[in-house]
Amino acid sequence: xxxxxxxxxxxxxxxxxxxxxxxxxxxxxxxxxxxxxxxxxxxxxxxxxxxxxxxxxxxxxxxxxxxxxxxxxxxxxxxxxxxxxxxxxxxxxxxxxxxxxxxxxxxxxxxxxxxxxxxxxxxxxxxxxxxxxxxxxxxxxxxxxxxxxxxxxxxxxxxxxxxxxxxxxxxxxxxxxxxxxxxxxxxxxxxxxxxxxxxxxxxxxxxxxxxxxxxxxxxxxxxxxxxxxxxxxxxxxxxxxxxxxxxxxxxxxxxxxxxxxxxxxxxxxxxxxxxxxxxxxxxxxxxxxxxxxxxxxxxxxxxxx
Numbered sequence: 063x064x065x066x067x068x069x070x071x072x073x074x075x076x077x078x079x080x081x082x083x084x085x086x087x088x089x090x091x092x093x094x095x096x097x098x099x100x101x102x103x104x105x106x107x108x109x110x111x112x113x114x115x116x117x118x119x120x121x122x123x124x125x126x127x128x129x130x131x132x133x134x135x136x137x138x139x140x141x142x143x144x145x146x147x148x149x150x151x152x153x154x155x156x157x158x159x160x161x162x163x164x165x166x167x168x169x170x171x172x173x174x175x176x177x178x179x180x181x182x183x184x185x186x187x188x189x190x191x192x193x194x195x196x197x198x199x200x201x202x203x204x205x206x207x208x209x210x211x212x213x214x215x216x217x218x219x220x221x222x223x224x225x226x227x228x229x230x231x232x233x234x235x236x237x238x239x240x241x242x243x244x245x246x247x248x249x250x251x252x253x254x255x256x257x258x259x260x261x262x263x264x265x266x267x268x269x270x271x272x273x274x275x276x277x278x279x280x281x282x283x284x285x286x287x288x289x290x291x292x293x294x295x296x297x298x299x300x301x302x303x304x305x306x307x308x309x310x311x312x313x314x315x316x317x318x319x320x321x322x323x324x325x326x327x328x329x330x331x332x333x334x335x336x337x338x339x340x341x342x343x344x345x346x347x348x349x350x351x352x353x354x355x356x357x358x359x360x361x362x363x364x365x366x367x
Contacts, residue, residue, distance in 0.1 A: 072317025075310045076326035082307030084330040087169040088337045089299035090161055095342075096291055107292050109161035111285055114276040115293065116157075117269045119300035124269070127309075128262035141254065144247060149267025152244025153308075157268070158275070159237035166230025169338040170350075173331040175234040177210055180324040182242035187321055190246065195321060202363040206328040209356030212349050242324070248312070249320035257312035265308065325360075332357050 093107050137145065164172055180203060187193035244264070252260045276285070314323040332354040338344040 068317045072314045072323070073326060076314035076318065076323045077329055079307040079311035079314060079323075080327040080330040081333050082303050082310070083327070084173070084333040085337060086160075086299055086303035087164060087172050087334060088341055089295050089303060090164045091169050091338075091342055093292055093295045094165060096289070096295075107288065108280075109158060109165065110276055110279055111288070112292070112296060113157055113161050114272055114285060115288070115296035116300050116304060117153075117265075117272045119297045120265065120304045121269050123305045124262045124265040127258055128266065130258070137255075141251065145251060145260075145263055146267050148244050148247040148251060149264035150271055151240040152248070153265055153268035153304075154271040154275075156237045156240035156244065158272070159233050159240060163230045163233035163237060166226045167234070168344055169334055169342060170331075170344055171227070171231070172234050173334045174210055175231050176238050176241075177206075177328050177331060178235065179238040179242045179245070180206075180321075180328055182239055183245045183324040184321050186242055186246035187249070193319070193321060198363060199322065199325065202360045203325055205360030205363065206325060206357050209353040209358075209360060210328065210331050212353030212356065245315070245320045245324050249315050252312060252316050257316045258309065261308055261312040328357060328360065 090112065093112055096107070160172070160176065163175075167175075184193075184195065184203070188195075248260065248264070251264075254260075255263070276282075311323065311327075314326070318326075335346060335350050335354055339346040
């Protein structure tokens with residue numbers, strides 16, 4: 063495959079991953095809202111339980127991937143430690159912090175804060191891995207940030223309780239930092255292990271950490287007594303917002319690098335605006351639509367080489 067085709071493939075893989083990851087917030091908010099709709103009087107599912115169900119449903123797919131992608135390359139202690147750090151940061155730390163944050167703020171505002179991760183990824187890559195970006199990358203980054211800011215400005219303006227917003231915002235920002243560590247560190251490990259093997263091993267680390275967290279903080283029987291709607295939403299999140307986009311994102315990093323893959327991922331807020339309006343009845347405004355158009359322009363610029 064030529065370099066041009068490799069780049070285009072990575073570009074579209076990154077877009078698909080962004081769409082899948084964007085739906086995660088919708089699944090979470092729907093799960094949190096069930097006691098107020100379909101499950102009158104039932105207790106709301108908590109973040110730890112919901113994340114544990116997500117990881118359990120996703121685990122078989124990653125287990126199969128791990129068996130199918132066993133390679134000849136062995137890892138020394140340094141690389142194993144790096145894999146553990148990256149796995150904990152990407153799909154345990156980033157996920158649980160994001161789930162906690164979504165209990166306080168809207169899906170739209172969550173996207174605005176979460177999408178600080180491209181700039182954090184670039185900073186980590188430049189400082190620790192000596193990456194370089196060209197002028198087009200920086201222009202695309204600027205456009206996408208302007209678009210995201212415009213798209214969610216009205217969410218910030220309408221915020222009533224500043225304490226709630228600051229709490230949720232801080233949790234989601236820490237989630238963004240954790241995910242940036244995963245992307246930046248993952249780029250180096252993928253080149254050694256291959257995208258499939260790396261993803262399966264990183265998810266295995268995250269799954270073990272999530273189960274340990276649940277066992278320490280919750281009675282195990284509680285996870286077996288959830289309403290079927292919670293299981294359905296967790297399963298959908300595991301498939302469409304975890305398994306499929308995780309592999310697409312890792313493959314995209316392999317083709318176009320962590321920095322560009324993370325910038326293309328900024329298309330995610332556009333999908334979240336539409337989904338949150340359609341499924342969560344969150345308001346949509348001219349500023350959101352204008353911001354979405356600028357984000358698309360920035361992503362289109364990245365797609366050209």
